[in-house]
Amino acid sequence: MKNFEEKQKLLIVVDMVNGFLKGGPLHDKKINKITPIIDKEIQKFLKYEYDVIFLQDAHVGFPEEFNNFPPHCLKGSWEAETIDEFKKYLPNVTLIEKNTINGLEEAPLNNFLNQHENKYNEIRIVGDCTPYCIKTLADSLKKMYRYNKLRITVPSDATYTFGTCAKSADIEHEKALQEMQKNGVGIIKLQNNHDEINERI
Numbered sequence: 093m094k095n096f097e098e099k100q101k102l103l104i105v106v107d108m109v110n111g112f113l114k115g116g117p118l119h120d121k122k123i124n125k126i127t128p129i130i131d132k133e134i135q136k137f138l139k140y141e142y143d144v145i146f147l148q149d150a151h152v153g154f155p156e157e158f159n160n161f162p163p164h165c166l167k168g169s170w171e172a173e174t175i176d177e178f179k180k181y182l183p184n185v186t187l188i189e190k191n192t193i194n195g196l197e198e199a200p201l202n203n204f205l206n207q208h209e210n211k212y213n214e215i216r217i218v219g220d221c222t223p224y225c226i227k228t229l230a231d232s233l234k235k236m237y238r239y240n241k242l243r244i245t246v247p248s249d250a251t252y253t254f255g256t257c258a259k260s261a262d263i264e265h266e267k268a269l270q271e272m273q274k275n276g277v278g279i280i281k282l283q284n285n286h287d288e289i290n291e292r293i
């Protein structure tokens with residue numbers, strides 16, 4: 093097994109799809125502000141030949157979350173498509189679809205991690221929406237690897253959320269970050285970061 097320091101990082105890009113950024117009942121144009129930051133991060137990971145997963149809503153049937161949110165991102169629809177800005181990366185990343193808020197509740201992501209987990213010393217989660225898909229995934233990963241040195245990190249400037257009322261997006265985003273931090277998730281910042289680890293990747 094490789095030394096911890098020699099291991100890779102895994103980048104999970106969550107729900108950077110039309111239905112949250114471009115149009116549809118759950119989209120919020122403000123989420124587009126994280127696109128260029130995530131874009132740079134994907135480029136860095138691919139340059140180092142590190143693994144990148146696009147974890148995306150592709151709903152079928154009547155999933156539980158449709159009791160709380162309007163139907164969105166139906167499998168095969170325009171809403172469920174990766175945003176145009178990131179389509180160029182699809183040949184070089186692993187696309188995993190999900191029918192739940194927490195991507196770890198379904199087999200595909202679990203299978204991927206079971207096959208690859210010894211490769212990583214960090215799983216970095218970017219995308220949307222902070223209080224839902226990001227937080228549930230980060231907290232579950234933290235729990236799953238609680239006896240492992242693997243770090244789970246969430247950059248505060250590469251995640252965001254739609255707001256349920258005016259001005260609430262910032263508040264809900266910050267609150268979710270604080271809760272994750274309490275659970276042991278590393279909250280980091282990608283922009284203007286001079287941390288050596290982040291310079292390296």
Ligand SMILES: [Zn+2]
Nearest residue numbers: 149157165192
């Ligand atoms: Zn959904």
